Amino acid sequence: MTSISPMPKAELSDLYKAYIACLNGQDWPNLGRFVHDEVRHNGRLLGVSGYRAMLENDFDAIPDLHFDIRLLISDPPHIASRLHFDCTPRGTFLGLPVNGKRVSFAENVFYRFRDGKIADVWSILDKAAIESQL
Numbered sequence: 001m002t003s004i005s006p007m008p009k010a011e012l013s014d015l016y017k018a019y020i021a022c023l024n025g026q027d028w029p030n031l032g033r034f035v036h037d038e039v040r041h042n043g044r045l046l047g048v049s050g051y052r053a054m055l056e057n058d059f060d061a062i063p064d065l066h067f068d069i070r071l072l073i074s075d076p077p078h079i080a081s082r083l084h085f086d087c088t089p090r091g092t093f094l095g096l097p098v099n100g101k102r103v104s105f106a107e108n109v110f111y112r113f114r115d116g117k118i119a120d121v122w123s124i125l126d127k128a129a130i131e132s133q134l
Helices: 009-024 028-033 047-061 127-133
Strands: 035-041 068-075 078-087 103-114 117-125
Touching: 009 028, 009 068, 009 078, 009 103, 028 035, 028 047, 035 047, 103 127
Parallel strands: 035 117
Antiparallel strands: 068 078, 078 103, 103 117
């Protein structure tokens, strides 16, 4: 039977911070420790391999990508986070001609954990912040 995360708030927060460290370290072999086999991103079923491919593509497009947690709220089985980015995307990013210019922006993201792993991710990037810097 599938369980909705019975983790205490602090434990779930620590797990999320370890997940962010995994992303920042591009430690793809360990991504499955944090991401559910049936993970969905903005409603789209990706699975671990699709989720990994999405992240690898992000790092390819933005070589200096670094996830910086600015706000973290734990309410098991959910995490809400505001992530900050200060980076230099190559070429076009979110349909914008960034072309290697340094930009700063935020991502507001919500996660739902199932069986101790991220099962759902709902994410919105602050595209207007990027537009204002171009």
